[in-house]
Amino acid sequence: MTAIPDFHGPHAEPPLPEHATLTWYDPTLRPPRIRVISHTCECRDTTYELCAAAGQGFVRRTDREKQTVHETAWTLTATARRIFQQILHGEAR
Numbered sequence: 001m002t003a004i005p006d007f008h009g010p011h012a013e014p015p016l017p018e019h020a021t022l023t024w025y026d027p028t029l030r031p032p033r034i035r036v037i038s039h040t041c042e043c044r045d046t047t048y049e050l051c052a053a054a055g056q057g058f059v060r061r062t063d064r065e066k067q068t069v070h071e072t073a074w075t076l077t078a079t080a081r082r083i084f085q086q087i088l089h090g091e092a093r
């Protein structure tokens with residue numbers, strides 16, 4: 001049995017044809033302490049992290065190939081969690 005390394009997470013499914021289009025912003029400058037709740041697998045060039053900070057939630061997208069970091073609007077933690085799930089299922093990008 002192979003142990004699953006720490007960094008391993010779920011893979012985001014390819015976007016569905018009718019997926020919702022998210023608005024991605026430049027990262028917040030000087031953000032409060034950010035806690036990563038869950039993240040997609042780091043074997044992919046693009047990773048998504050569900051983050052919480054200051055009682056709010058958002059999803060952060062890191063593209064290692066382009067070396068860019070973007071995040072969704074900060075919102076309710078429950079809403080951010082739903083957005084993260086939609087990304088995983090290819091329902092939003």
Ligand SMILES: [Zn+2]
Pocket residue numbers: 009011041042043044
């Ligand atoms: Zn992987």
